[in-house]
Amino acid sequence: MTFFEIISLVIGILLLAIAFMAINSKKLINSVLFLSALSMLAVVAFVLMRAPDVAITEAVIGSGLVTALFVFTLLSLKRRESE
Amino acid sequence: MRKLFGLLITIALGVMIILALDKTSAFPKFGEVDLQERISSQYLTEENIEMVGSANIVTAIVVGYRGFDTLGEVTVLFISALGVAFIFGGTKQKRLDLKFKPNFMLRVGSNVLLGIILVTSLYIILHGHLTPGGGFPGGAIIASSVLLLYLADDKFRSNVKGFKLMEGIAGSIFVVVGLLGLIFATAFLENFLPVGTVGQLLSAGIIPIIYVLIGLKVGSEIAGVVDNFLTEEESA
């Protein structure tokens, strides 16, 4: 096995494990953070497949802005519950 | 019971997808593709690269060959931003109160960081035809700098009307540049400026101009969405 095959095997297994945890976690905020980690792993997969343009875009948008939007939605709800 | 049922259906669906794609051109053996059999090899010939003039071939496709597609795509983004503004809409809006209170150091430090982030985004946008990056990630970085300001100061409101104006102006100039292509050349969004040498900053004709416009438009749209998520209607 070459180095490339080992890395892609590890990335593939991690992708599936984190996706499974994102769906099965009890707390919503954990689910959102696992989605962010999944985006970051997808960035590694894109770099492995020689797509730097897509990797930069996914790193900024997928794991930055989308996670921020999810967290803001959850934050505004927590506040309403405490009232 | 429902979980078991869902698991069975999804396994069946996965097997079906793999069987349907197997041995078709959409599912080649990983890493054993011959690019010469595909139409994409046309993008990599010398005469076509000298015609477009962009060193980054992905940019050449996004803005050059498929520019009209990109115009439709920024329109989709505009419509979804409009939908978010419509749902959260209200006349009197105030900032959402966060649990934590930012202190003085955080405010000053984030103002220093803001300059660095904006310069990085400008670099990424301007070199979109030479290096990886371009208008889409650069615009998203502009939006994330606005997000930093929102998080560092709990009284801060950005100028939302200014963002809307900038977005409208950038979109209009995009269409005007396309129409100029119709006047000076033969087709909508066709290059009418000199191409220059491949690999230099001032090259590739209208591609850097359009990518700067896309960056401004995407940045102001996503910044408007962030503002909508961090404000709420003034409730009694």
Next chain:
Amino acid sequence: MIQYASIILFVIGIYGLFVSKNVIKMIVSLNIMEIGLNIFIISIGFVGDGAIAPIISSTQDLGLIFVDPLPQALVLTAIVIGVGTTALALAFAKTIYKTYNTFELDEMEESA
């Protein structure tokens, strides 16, 4: 390898849509499906370990082996549309919470 992982990722997203009854979980599942599809489309254009990214420094580089640039261009725009649709879906979710005071679909039916 990554090709099969991306298809399974897509299927996991569909499983999440089936199983979860929470609105936020459903949006997370849609995002997982989107990531799986993006990785699959990129993997179609990969031509082998020796290839390099489709960025040239001059026209003398054209003898080298490049990966397919067309799937990358398609995915680049798809990611940016993804953030727009996710923002719209979250706006709907917030409106649902305002009306029913819950994210769970079962509790919504009871209170309706």
